[in-house]
Amino acid sequence: MHALVTSLSLRDEIDLEEAALLDGLSFRRRQLRKGEELVAQHSRPTESCVVLSGVTAREVLLDDGKRQITALHIPGDFVDLHAFLLKVMDHSVVALTDCEAAYVPHRDLLRVMERSPHLGRLLWLSTVVDGAIQRAWITSAGRRSATAHFGHLICELYLRLEAVGLASEGRFEFPVPQNELADALGFSLVHVNRTLQDLRATGLVSWKGSAVSILDFDGLARMSQFDPTYLNLIRMPR
């Protein structure tokens, strides 16, 4: 599980011994096609899942057929560490693109945490950062204009993808249709389309197919009231 070393070391130094512990974790690898479930709602996972490639989403399906995506996950993200403590999944995790995922047994995670309380804290941290992102989403949904909401998400995705080497110079690939963006933003499909046009019109963003390009990050961040603090992409002792 070397992906975990990379991902956890985004936020704190990992020493050789710790890296060896993570590298030695046993896991099972799985390929998923777009639309497949990585983790099912109401299941009681005994392993937790790390995204290796592709984009995945946490989704809640309501009785009336509506869907809300509550988080987007990119390579390196631990997608259901919660289940380790919550035991029962209150939502499902699905692949928005073809994906590769690694499943690590909970008992192995437990062993790592016993041997290294520091790694335990870093795992904890990754769930806490998820929470911080969710707070930003709540704020966007409640109090930001549609363009600011969308722009905020683009800033967030860019920094997260850049941190794992999947974005640079303002550009990244994001092969997720407007349909799914709508469920992440809480918009209708039509409104996503129109808001995106507004964003293009500002000259801050270009988005063609799956090629996203931020033409003026500072400008986009300003108009979206985006402050990257919450992502905690800073290496410091934790």
Add this chain to the structure above:
Amino acid sequence: MHALVTSLSLRDEIDLEEAALLDGLSFRRRQLRKGEELVAQHSRPTESCVVLSGVTAREVLLDDGKRQITALHIPGDFVDLHAFLLKVMDHSVVALTDCEAAYVPHRDLLRVMERSPHLGRLLWLSTVVDGAIQRAWITSAGRRSATAHFGHLICELYLRLEAVGLASEGRFEFPVPQNELADALGFSLVHVNRTLQDLRATGLVSWKGSAVSILDFDGLARMSQFDPTYLNLIRMPR
């Protein structure tokens, strides 16, 4: 810190030795008047804060003066355990009513976690449950009608308050003005008022001043698509 024993034992058995560890935690007690800050944005706390009485809120202030409340906290809740890992607060925590709070030094928490990995997991769990609640809020904001959104919040508050003995028989005290509810729900003040009138008209809820009464919990839960699973108010080995 006996409040912690009560609160952590909502979700798992706590044995005598663990209870003694928690009871022995040193802390400083503080009284707060309505409107005062428990934890300031951008601060780097060296202690984490447990609510002993009153209602508190996590709030984000935007540049344009708008405010979003991203979480409500009630007695027993650990309000900024995150800061233990995030280091820098990306939001503030304020008292919505007069409050009492206990501040526990991080180094003492660390010691407890070293002596009892199980308690460490339960502390972790409390942040993970916060995350689950935030996901429910995102879903409400994005995909539920105004009445369902509000109703969902009422169900959530009731179960959380009931779990700590502050609600029973469908009734609880919630001395939080519509103004603040608006910032929690992402509504305008006027819309809170009108949505509350709609809720009253359904006959499911009565809300007079600070006296909230759920007249038909199942009915309210049904119309709000409320499923209590996410609150994890079940005692099981974690």
Add this chain to the structure above:
DNA sequence: CGTACGGTTGACCCTAGTCAACTATAGTGG
């Protein structure tokens, strides 16, 4: 060349925001 999927547009309507006034209630000081 047809089909499927994703993106785009227009027309219409409803939900919810804004502004502004007004009421109710509790607390305060004369």
Add this chain to the structure above:
DNA sequence: CCACTATAGTTGACTAGGGTCAACCGTACG
């Protein structure tokens, strides 16, 4: 006891943002 004030709640009128429906376009792929 009665004004006076501050806070909370309520109402009406108007408007803007965003949802819904339905059609249409563009492009990749078999």
